[in-house]
Amino acid sequence: xxHRERILAALRRxxxxxxxxxxxxxxxxxxxxxxxxxxxxTAAYFDLDYRxxxxxxxxxxxxxxxxxxxxxPDWPDMTAPGFALRPxxxxxxxxxxxxxxxxxxxxxxxxxxxxxxxxxxKIYPLDGPDCTIADVEAYPLPDLTEAYRYEGIAExxxxxxxxxxxxxxxxxxxxxxxxxxxxxxxxLMMDFTENPALVECLMERIAERTGYLARRYAELxxxxxxxxxxxxxxxxxxMSLRHWRKYIKPRLxxxxxxxxxxxxxxLAFYHSDGNIESVIPELIEIGIDVLNxxxxxxxxxxxxxxxxxxxxxxxxxxxxxxVMPFGAPAEVRAAVRKLIxxxxxxxxxxxxxxxxxxxxxxWENVLAFVxxxxxxxxxxx
Numbered sequence: 060x061x062h063r064e065r066i067l068a069a070l071r072r073x074x075x076x077x078x079x080x081x082x083x084x085x086x087x088x089x090x091x092x093x094x095x096x097x098x099x100x101t102a103a104y105f106d107l108d109y110r111x112x113x114x115x116x117x118x119x120x121x122x123x124x125x126x127x128x129x130x131x132p133d134w135p136d137m138t139a140p141g142f143a144l145r146p147x148x149x150x151x152x153x154x155x156x157x158x159x160x161x162x163x164x165x166x167x168x169x170x171x172x173x174x175x176x177x178x179x180x181k182i183y184p185l186d187g188p189d190c191t192i193a194d195v196e197a198y199p200l201p202d203l204t205e206a207y208r209y210e211g212i213a214e215x216x217x218x219x220x221x222x223x224x225x226x227x228x229x230x231x232x233x234x235x236x237x238x239x240x241x242x243x244x245x246x247l248m249m250d251f252t253e254n255p256a257l258v259e260c261l262m263e264r265i266a267e268r269t270g271y272l273a274r275r276y277a278e279l280x281x282x283x284x285x286x287x288x289x290x291x292x293x294x295x296x297x298m299s300l301r302h303w304r305k306y307i308k309p310r311l312x313x314x315x316x317x318x319x320x321x322x323x324x325x326l327a328f329y330h331s332d333g334n335i336e337s338v339i340p341e342l343i344e345i346g347i348d349v350l351n352x353x354x355x356x357x358x359x360x361x362x363x364x365x366x367x368x369x370x371x372x373x374x375x376x377x378x379x380x381x382v383m384p385f386g387a388p389a390e391v392r393a394a395v396r397k398l399i400x401x402x403x404x405x406x407x408x409x410x411x412x413x414x415x416x417x418x419x420x421x422w423e424n425v426l427a428f429v430x431x432x433x434x435x436x437x438x439x440x
Contacts, residue, residue, distance in 0.1 A: 061223035062108035067282060070326050070349050070372045072407040078399060078436035079108045080429070081374060081411030087418040095422065105429060109225040112215055112281055114272070115208050117165045120155060121199030126184035131169050132161060165201040168240045183243035185261075190242070195260045198241070203272045213279040220280075228276045230269060231287035231330050234310050237265045251302045258306055266310035270317050277318035277325045283349070284318055286311070287330025293357040295334050303338060312345035319346055328374065332414070334358055343370045351375045352413040355394075361401035373402055374409040377428065383412055384419045388427035395431035403436065410436065 060068065066079040082105055084092055089101070098104050102111075154162040160172035162179075170179040185194060216226045232240070238261050239247045250258045273284050290307065291297055315327050328349040329342055334357040339350065352375030353360050360376050377383060382394045395410065402408045410432050416425060 063220065063223050063225045063282070066108040066225045066409065067326070069406050069409055070283070070374075072368070072372055072405070074404075074406045074438060076438050078403050078432065079409045080105070080432045080436070081107065081109075081409050082425075082429070083415055085415040085417045088416045088420065091418075091422065109227045109283070110219050111229050112212060112219070112226050112276065114228070114230075115210070115212070117201060118207065120163065120165050121167070121201060123163065123167045123169075123184060123199065126167060126198075127163070127169055127182065131182045132171060166237055166241065167198070167200075181240060183241065183246070185241050186243035186246050188246075190246070190257065192257050192260050195257055195264070198261075198264075200264055200268060203268045208272070209275055209279065212276065216280045225282045226280070227283045227285060228273065228281045229285045230273050230276075231285055233269050233286045233288055233314065234262055234266050235288035235290055235307055237269070238262050248298070251298065251306065255305075262306055262310055266314060270310075270314040273314055274317040274321050277322040280322070281325060283326045283328055285328040285330060285351075286314070286347075287328075287351070289330075289332045290338075291331055291333030291335045293333050293354065296337060297333075300337065304341075308338075308341060308345065315346040336363070339363070339367055339371070343367065348372060349374050349409075352411070354378065354380075354413045355398075356380050360398065364402040364407065368402075368405075368407050372407040372409070375411045375413045376402065376408070377410065377412045379412050379414045379417065379420065383424055383428070384417070384421070386424065388423050391424045391427040392431040392435075395428060396435045399435050 060076045065075045065077065068075045069079050082101070084101060092101060092104075093099055096104060102109075154164045154170075160174075162170045162172070167184040169182040169184070171182065172179045185198060219226045238258070242250065242261060247258065247261075273286070276284060288307070289297075290303065296303065318325050318327065326348045327346055328351060329347045330351045332352065332354060334354075335342075336358060342350070349372045350363075351373075353363070353373050355376060355378045360373060363371075363373065376398045377391075377394055382390055386394070398410060399408070403410065412420075412428065
């Protein structure tokens with residue numbers, strides 16, 4: 060099998076010649092990779108079966124000055140010639156970067172960093188108790204319908220296919236996370252009960268835009284679209300099922316229906332940290348094909364495979380709170396071997412750490428993970 064055939068077979072729950080692997084690095088660990096290896100392309104170095112297709116940068120940002128000027132440090136002068144837009148560590152969200160560890164993207168997400176780019180705090184543009192539906196309606200969300208945003212994307216996808224690689228669109232933070240990054244987590248969760256019309260308005264405006272971009276990429280031939288919102292803690296859902304079904308599920312269902320209508324072959328991937336087992340049947344119902352990251356600290360992948368493996372593939376499964384940072388290399392190898400035994404046979408698994416490779420994961424454990432996937436993941440192993 061070539062790379063693209065392998066990962067698509069696995070995600071369509073068919074037996075590949077070997078189990079595909081995923082691995083991605085947080086900022087500090089990426090810098091360590093570059094220093095150790097002398098290369099900048101982690102996907103090429105680790106010979107991954109897929110590559111991410113870029114989301115093109117906006118030519119300008121909406122005017123968020125009324126939401127931040129005077130209340131956010133280092134407010135960028137977006138009227139200055141040549142203000143800097145750059146992708147943040149491969150994220151599809153392009154940012155204006157300020158000189159004092161601050162950043163703003165086209166959705167109005169304002170970040171304030173410490174001494175590195177691993178962690179940040181946020182300033183929310185629509186926080187506070189006085190926010191109204193009129194404020195939400197007037198809030199300047201990005202225009203993703205502009206034709207230039209899609210120029211060259213079909214060619215980029217065809218180029219990946221020509222290299223026998225799967226093309227992936229990362230479009231996580233699809234609805235809920237974009238909403239709370241605008242409104243603020245606490246305020247939005249209060250709104251679920253106290254101001255449902257405001258929630259409906261904000262999420263509908265977001266879903267229209269995220270759905271449009273995803274549909275266009277599906278039309279252009281992308282193989283996998285990575286949706287997602289962190290909707291759970293490790294104890295369970297962060298909201299009631301009633302609220303999830305009211306605000307998030309129907310909009311996610313509409314987005315997935317749109318991409319499947321545009322391209323029936325496209326695979327819908329859904330990311331949420333935490334224990335989301337209670338909504339897995341409904342994610343399957345609305346068309347999710349792949350579930351990520353399957354945190355082993357709170358989910359039993361062997362049980363999930365037995366219960367849902369006829370309808371769903373799994374991407375992830377190796378603990379970044381347990382074995383990857385705190386285990387010895389032999390324990391990492393054992394965890395990989397067990398995961399393959401529990402969920403890998405017969406297809407349906409892309410094996411990966413259950414989140415980014417953070418600074419606390421020893422390099423020896425990174426290598427142990429990769430070597431174990433290659434050794435134990437062969438269909439004849």
